């Protein structure tokens with residue numbers, strides 16, 4: 001079983017394809033206000049968590065709130081796929097801006113598992129090829145995370161890892 005030790009104040013990036021369990025993990029490990037989810041912000045700005053045209057507005061809003069939280073010294077989690085280097089660069093830059101530790105928790109589940117989960121979901125109106133694309137990007141990202149500036153990197157490789165991982169927070 002994996003235990004992740006987090007400093008009291010850090011900026012956590014969840015990194016994983018759709019269906020890897022980011023939101024489920026975030027719900028289990030963090031308080032509701034600590035988790036800023038791109039889906040939730042798409043709902044706030046456009047009423048629909050799948051509205052891709054709302055992505056820029058959703059992230060602008062998400063980062064606005066993230067800045068307010070970090071300015072207050074509050075741990076913040078960004079629940080988005082974050083499989084693209086650009087998305088992660090923005091997170092590392094934000095952490096540097098507030099002088100907090102950028103932390104990555106990557107969910108690297110087998111593609112078969114992701115595709116199987118995707119097929120049984122009715123809330124994701126895109127094809128399984130999108131999952132394969134995201135999983136590919138993730139795989140290529142994993143060994144770069146440290147060099148990108150994430151000071152602590154945890155990679156969870158199975159559904160069981162994701163279900164059982166624990167977080168200890170330093171006070």
Ligand code: ATP
Pocket residue numbers: 016017018019020021022023024025039080081117121124159160162163
């Ligand atoms: P998205 O990026 O699409 O929002 P996500 O990575 O946040 O996805 P979740 O929303 O946590 O993933 O879970 C996606 C789907 O996978 C949900 O339908 C959830 O019920 C299912 N799921 C999550 N964890 C598990 C698990 N350990 N075993 C089986 N199904 C799971």
